[in-house]
Amino acid sequence: MAALEIAEPEKLDDAYTMLGTEEGSIRPMGGGTALMLMMKAQLFKPSKLVSLRKIEALTGFSLSVDASHIRIGAMTTFSELEQSPMIAQHLPVVTQTMKTLANVRVRNVATVGGNLAHGDPHLDLPPVWSALGASVRIVGVDGERVVPAEELFLGYYETVLAQGELIADISVPVRPGWRFFYAKVTTRAEHDWPALGLCVGVRAEGEVIADVSLVLSAAVDKPTRLKSAEAALRGVALSDAALAMAADAALAEVHIEGDGRGSAAYKQQLLRVHLGRAIKHVMQGSASA
Amino acid sequence: MSAITPPPFASRSLPRLEAREKVTGRIEYTHHLKLPGMLHGKIFRSTMPHAKIKSIDTTAAAALPGVYQVVTIDDIRKVIPNPYYGPAFHDQPILADGKVRFAGEPVAVVLAFDKKIAEEAAGLITAEYEELPAVFDEIEAMTAKVLVHDELKPAATFADLKYLKGKKGTNIALDYQLRRGDTEAAFARAEHVFEHTFRSQQVMHVPMEPFVSVADWQDGHLTLHTASQGPSFVRIEIARLLGLPENKVRVKVPYLGGGFGGKLYIKLEALVTALSMVAERPVKISLTMDEQFFMVTRHPCHFTIKSGLDASGKIIARHCEVIWNGGAYADIGPRVTQKAGFTSAGPYDIDNVTINSYAVYTNRPPCGALRGFGAPQTAWAYECHTDMIADALKMDRVEFRRKNMLREGRPQASGTPLRDAEIERAMDHVLDRMNWSAPFDRGSGNIKRGRGIGIGFKGITSPTTSVAIVNLNADGSCALYIGTVDMGQGSDTVMAQIAAQVLNLDPASIKVIHPDTDVTPYDMGTLGSRSTFHMGNAVRIAAEDAKQKIEVLARELGLPQGANLPLVDMMKQKYGMQAGNIIGTGTYLADYEKPDAQGQTTKGTPFWGVGAAGAEVEIDIETGAIKVTKLVNVADVGVALNPKAVQQQLSGAGIMQLGFTLTENMVFRDGQLTNGSLADYKIPTLLDMPKSFINEHVPNAYDAHGPFGAKGGGESTTIALSPAIGNAVADALGIRIYDLPITPEAIFRAMQEAKGAPLEEDA
Amino acid sequence: MSTSRTIQFTLNGRPATADIAANETIVDMLTNRFELRGARESCGQGLCGCCTVTVDGMAVSGCLSLAWFLDGKSVETVEALSKGGVLDPVQEAFIEAGAFQCGFCTPGFIMMVRQLLDAHPDPDEDEVRHYLTGNLCRCSAYPEIMDAVKLAAAKRKRASAA
Numbered sequence A: 001m002a003a004l005e006i007a008e009p010e011k012l013d014d015a016y017t018m019l020g021t022e023e024g025s026i027r028p029m030g031g032g033t034a035l036m037l038m039m040k041a042q043l044f045k046p047s048k049l050v051s052l053r054k055i056e057a058l059t060g061f062s063l064s065v066d067a068s069h070i071r072i073g074a075m076t077t078f079s080e081l082e083q084s085p086m087i088a089q090h091l092p093v094v095t096q097t098m099k100t101l102a103n104v105r106v107r108n109v110a111t112v113g114g115n116l117a118h119g120d121p122h123l124d125l126p127p128v129w130s131a132l133g134a135s136v137r138i139v140g141v142d143g144e145r146v147v148p149a150e151e152l153f154l155g156y157y158e159t160v161l162a163q164g165e166l167i168a169d170i171s172v173p174v175r176p177g178w179r180f181f182y183a184k185v186t187t188r189a190e191h192d193w194p195a196l197g198l199c200v201g202v203r204a205e206g207e208v209i210a211d212v213s214l215v216l217s218a219a220v221d222k223p224t225r226l227k228s229a230e231a232a233l234r235g236v237a238l239s240d241a242a243l244a245m246a247a248d249a250a251l252a253e254v255h256i257e258g259d260g261r262g263s264a265a266y267k268q269q270l271l272r273v274h275l276g277r278a279i280k281h282v283m284q285g286s287a288s289a
Numbered sequence B: 001m002s003a004i005t006p007p008p009f010a011s012r013s014l015p016r017l018e019a020r021e022k023v024t025g026r027i028e029y030t031h032h033l034k035l036p037g038m039l040h041g042k043i044f045r046s047t048m049p050h051a052k053i054k055s056i057d058t059t060a061a062a063a064l065p066g067v068y069q070v071v072t073i074d075d076i077r078k079v080i081p082n083p084y085y086g087p088a089f090h091d092q093p094i095l096a097d098g099k100v101r102f103a104g105e106p107v108a109v110v111l112a113f114d115k116k117i118a119e120e121a122a123g124l125i126t127a128e129y130e131e132l133p134a135v136f137d138e139i140e141a142m143t144a145k146v147l148v149h150d151e152l153k154p155a156a157t158f159a160d161l162k163y164l165k166g167k168k169g170t171n172i173a174l175d176y177q178l179r180r181g182d183t184e185a186a187f188a189r190a191e192h193v194f195e196h197t198f199r200s201q202q203v204m205h206v207p208m209e210p211f212v213s214v215a216d217w218q219d220g221h222l223t224l225h226t227a228s229q230g231p232s233f234v235r236i237e238i239a240r241l242l243g244l245p246e247n248k249v250r251v252k253v254p255y256l257g258g259g260f261g262g263k264l265y266i267k268l269e270a271l272v273t274a275l276s277m278v279a280e281r282p283v284k285i286s287l288t289m290d291e292q293f294f295m296v297t298r299h300p301c302h303f304t305i306k307s308g309l310d311a312s313g314k315i316i317a318r319h320c321e322v323i324w325n326g327g328a329y330a331d332i333g334p335r336v337t338q339k340a341g342f343t344s345a346g347p348y349d350i351d352n353v354t355i356n357s358y359a360v361y362t363n364r365p366p367c368g369a370l371r372g373f374g375a376p377q378t379a380w381a382y383e384c385h386t387d388m389i390a391d392a393l394k395m396d397r398v399e400f401r402r403k404n405m406l407r408e409g410r411p412q413a414s415g416t417p418l419r420d421a422e423i424e425r426a427m428d429h430v431l432d433r434m435n436w437s438a439p440f441d442r443g444s445g446n447i448k449r450g451r452g453i454g455i456g457f458k459g460i461t462s463p464t465t466s467v468a469i470v471n472l473n474a475d476g477s478c479a480l481y482i483g484t485v486d487m488g489q490g491s492d493t494v495m496a497q498i499a500a501q502v503l504n505l506d507p508a509s510i511k512v513i514h515p516d517t518d519v520t521p522y523d524m525g526t527l528g529s530r531s532t533f534h535m536g537n538a539v540r541i542a543a544e545d546a547k548q549k550i551e552v553l554a555r556e557l558g559l560p561q562g563a564n565l566p567l568v569d570m571m572k573q574k575y576g577m578q579a580g581n582i583i584g585t586g587t588y589l590a591d592y593e594k595p596d597a598q599g600q601t602t603k604g605t606p607f608w609g610v611g612a613a614g615a616e617v618e619i620d621i622e623t624g625a626i627k628v629t630k631l632v633n634v635a636d637v638g639v640a641l642n643p644k645a646v647q648q649q650l651s652g653a654g655i656m657q658l659g660f661t662l663t664e665n666m667v668f669r670d671g672q673l674t675n676g677s678l679a680d681y682k683i684p685t686l687l688d689m690p691k692s693f694i695n696e697h698v699p700n701a702y703d704a705h706g707p708f709g710a711k712g713g714g715e716s717t718t719i720a721l722s723p724a725i726g727n728a729v730a731d732a733l734g735i736r737i738y739d740l741p742i743t744p745e746a747i748f749r750a751m752q753e754a755k756g757a758p759l760e761e762d763a
Numbered sequence C: 001m002s003t004s005r006t007i008q009f010t011l012n013g014r015p016a017t018a019d020i021a022a023n024e025t026i027v028d029m030l031t032n033r034f035e036l037r038g039a040r041e042s043c044g045q046g047l048c049g050c051c052t053v054t055v056d057g058m059a060v061s062g063c064l065s066l067a068w069f070l071d072g073k074s075v076e077t078v079e080a081l082s083k084g085g086v087l088d089p090v091q092e093a094f095i096e097a098g099a100f101q102c103g104f105c106t107p108g109f110i111m112m113v114r115q116l117l118d119a120h121p122d123p124d125e126d127e128v129r130h131y132l133t134g135n136l137c138r139c140s141a142y143p144e145i146m147d148a149v150k151l152a153a154a155k156r157k158r159a160s161a162a
């Protein structure tokens, strides 16, 4: 790891100044877990890191007064979310996802903002935020903008964030009547990065899938909403035939790449199987809410 | 084979002598060693699998502030004119010498006082190559025009490898041959003939303490501090390289953070020695976890096994064609080829056997010894083959084994008779723990369940020597001087127990002096399950020698028989004060007879390692996902001198082999390793441990030649585990997997293949 | 803002000061400047836990954390656990259960098991397995580590009841 500078601004404005707007070797730092890995591997040699840990505006998480949204500050750590009874009550799928995400020590420091900004398509949380319909508030010298989580990602390690822009927080709707489940499918070992990450949400009316939210990650270059599969399922009664049609639709609408975790053909099979299983799982209500 | 009551002292499950230092984190590893004025070396590695080096540009690195020196082979030649080393062939250059033979090979080293600066500077070195055609596959390498080495240079260091020549103009470093009976004739009259080919993948040891060595060259003598399993060999080989007598080279080894066969022979030692001579300062190199994949690995193996059977289901002929992918440098591959070749026909009584076992060079990272010396790769083939034959003949898989099993006193393929090897009892123990005769749940819905067993054995490297010194101080306290390296297996504790047993002392009171070749006597190496047997015997002999000297002293002092005067009083009487020592020495060399040209010998191994395994698996037929729900490992270790330590070896080796069976695999693309980090090379975690996991040794076993009936057991449970799982998969699905590792995708592919709807491969 | 600075923190209960570089990890600082051996780097990637320390009571990988951020914090390493020759109950349990072979991973496991038992005084098997997946033991002392956790939980309960 090469020599570098560290700055720890306390105000957002100072952070903007330090980061500048020139693409280069100055980066913001959340928990630093992803940055450290890249720096140790000499994949990334920053001249300066701007730590966000002293900026109060990026911290904290709370339920809105009308209980319709949860705001989560970008510097919130995974462990804070994992251990929060409020999150367990309103966003149980987040609590569920934490259990197999990295390990305790990483969760103790990794942050919600750093995780989103990293843009690695194998991360477990981005598809969850996307399926939940979360929106991301991005701030910078030129003001702020709000982007749906699923629109944050442009491709492999690519996001809409410009140099100098920061994720300030995310807003996650609490969706009564919905049940969500995150299927982390690993192939090389029980504990691994996912070969396939699939977040599934349904609003069930009896046996009928009144509404559905499906986001796929890991097997694709960015978290991707399975729109055709959603359309195939919306308003339909749960049946093996319906699930098979949804799987066909999903396979037709995404491009799956093979890698060390599985060939493209195999991951397609995994998607087919786990899409059906995850939907059945949430429809049965035995899911994480 | 008669059971005796284990002696009281030696068979206690004494906790490790060094337990407190380990839990407090204070124990000494080479990892932490610092010497005054020490430089850190960082290796710059080749990016080509096979290429001529046109030039190396070190200017930017040398110019980085804080860099002491950048070293290439040209600098090393000035201090070591012939800078090639190796235990079997002197084929490995200390740094790449005009040519690179695998991607990841050390090409240059940056030296700096600050490790980070050395790292940064190494990133600034560039090299230009002229790419050469390369060969990666062992089958191709057998006949390829591409030669990894233009010249083969046998080392002739070890007795068992004296006859090594290599085959001129080929990539074959060793072709081991064994001939017993008339295999061709037997095949001709066989009622049934079966032939199958199995493959094992390249895997790595992954010691948690990565490879590390420190050299300190001063005024014509050298001190090496190194995480090595074989200090005596390191001394001999480094002395040879430097043209020095052995007493000018001192090798010190504290505790090791794991070894598993990787830290044997010469690893970083030659390099740090050369660097210390060049820089005239102490030099340390510690590899990162990722760099370990380029140090030493386990041989991929390609094994075609063919059997002929008579009408009754008796195996009458077996032909084994075993090809070992040794990577770019032979390391100890020839011994793996020979040792594993020797038992590759399996623990069966077969009159007509032909074995050809080849070590071949390829342009991959070098392969060496890894827990089992190739026995696990051969058992993967012969035990899957066993089930396949039984099934084809509609015979019970267990009864088929019994019918053909090699039994006490019968000659194994080499002609060496089986002695004190509880193969059948190990199998029966597994069957018992598996509840084999109870009805078995075969699963339902998308889950299919199956179960399988495997048995296996291995020979032990021979002839080898261990020497021990027992030193009794004038106050009666005892120190043991041995070259056995405690890398986690608990040898310090067990050796203390053996000495204590003879001398009637409390084993916890004995101090074990760690390997320091200026102080501790010769030992061939901590490898291949040999220490408890060889060093254990040497310690026993040394302790007996000391005991005898005490008796002589007692007579000299005119003490009446059975006076049992404490040693301190005897010493005071003898020397007029508390002074002097009683020194007992012991040397053990196992009985051995060199094989003839047919590979036949009646004394091919000092003892037999024996393992049996049973597995239950659950397979998701929609995805191929596999869970080992139950795993039983049983080994014959003779008398378990420290039952707890034995149990740890059995279960530890079992879980390691579970990784080699299901998840671990070094994946290459065009000779480039694509998953050389623990993020992508998956070793078992707690989550991979089977819910039901049983590890036991065969009760009341006894090795007549071992110390107090004991023999080694650090490898036994690696042997039969993979085929037990492969057989369980076949039992569940009716589909055979031929290649390791058994991944979910491999299973799913095999299922689709069987359905006639093969899954598309990635382009 | 600079490439090095002096940090002041608490190390195993005592005040400590160090002049560190911005790119210095916690484990490098502890080994090189404080000669502590308990936290040690193995995988260097946050995966194995050999470098585990706690910062303000929370476990982190010392190989993935910069020493820079320790200013004003309290750091504990395995060296803090035994005092005057008396071991922590988790350390005792590791010895009694034989939960290690080479010992290289052991301090990391012990630090994590303490955290585990703080969070779940009476963990079930599934909780233990998940909590400790971030710790690798190549000697595979896993069965004995499971035993040690149970034993340590019992010891702690006994100690708090007494």
Ligand SMILES: Cc1cc2nc3c(=O)[nH]c(=O)nc-3n(C[C@H](O)[C@H](O)[C@H](O)COP(=O)(O)OP(=O)(O)OC[C@H]3O[C@@H](n4cnc5c(N)ncnc54)[C@H](O)[C@@H]3O)c2cc1C
Pocket (backbone or CB within 6 Å): A027, A028, A029, A030, A031, A032, A033, A034, A035, A036, A037, A052, A074, A075, A100, A101, A102, A103, A106, A109, A110, A111, A112, A113, A114, A115, A116, A117, A118, A122, A123, A124, A125, A161, A165, A166, A167, A168, A192, A193, A194, C045, C046, C047, C064
């Ligand atoms: C051992 C290990 C195992 C892992 N296993 C998993 C796993 O199983 N599943 C999984 O999903 N993930 C896994 N991860 C990845 C982990 O989730 C990410 O490293 C982590 O979420 C990144 O968060 P961070 O706060 O540490 O980011 P940082 O490293 O601080 O930053 C990451 C990127 O985001 C930028 N950034 C940080 N904060 C902001 C902000 N507020 N606004 C704009 N840009 C910002 C940084 O400049 C950098 O480019 C693992 C990581 C490790 C080390």
Ligand code: FES
Pocket (backbone or CB within 6 Å): C040, C041, C042, C043, C044, C045, C046, C047, C048, C049, C050, C051, C052, C061, C062, C063, C064
């Ligand atoms: S060395 Fe830090 S987690 Fe492995």
Ligand code: FES
Pocket (backbone or CB within 6 Å): B208, B257, B258, B488, C099, C100, C101, C102, C103, C104, C105, C106, C136, C137, C138, C139, C140, C141
């Ligand atoms: S005891 Fe050796 S790595 Fe765990």
